[in-house]
Amino acid sequence: MKSVKKGFTLIELLVVVAIIAILAAIAIPQFAKYRENAAKASAVADAKNIATAIESYYADTQSFPSSISDGSIVPLGTQTFSLSKNNSFKGYYYNNPSYTFVVSNTAFNRSVTFNSATGGVDVNVW
Template sequence: MIRHYRSLRLNRRGFTLIELLVVIAIIAILAAILFPVFAQAREKARAASCLSNTKQIGLAIMQYQQDYDETYPGAFKDAPGGARTRWS
């Protein structure tokens, strides 16, 4: 019976604490390398999205001008005296 217990104890399989710590350290190093890359890619995507939105606004204004006899869409702005003026 003692032999059977010893053979079970020796045949146990699994990872040691050192092996687990090494794997965690490798994953942490890879994550530290990749986070700035992902942040930079996200920032470039946001810039591209802003550029696309600006282009769409410009195209919408151009289409409005074509539909309404080459006039800009009506918009108001505050004048220095507090009165509102239209675009000219």
């Protein structure tokens, strides 16, 4: 009597590997896109939160800050605002009565600009 060998043939294994490779080729770029969109949303949210803190500072002191130091922690008077992971604050420019600043994301080397004169975040910069 013949003995029956159990297992997969080389062709079957190659087909499975090819299917997994095709699925990975589709999924990996989409995952990278989702990560970048999340980083953009984080930078926009941080920019809006900093603008709210600047407006709160104005409500308390009746003046905008003349300068704010760059970094991942933004000091505003007695308040301190911490940015999300990989985001940093830089380039605050005050031009009475408006102000501009940039929130950049170091993971993607991209940034969003907030301009109070034009009404907020310019998301097209990302």
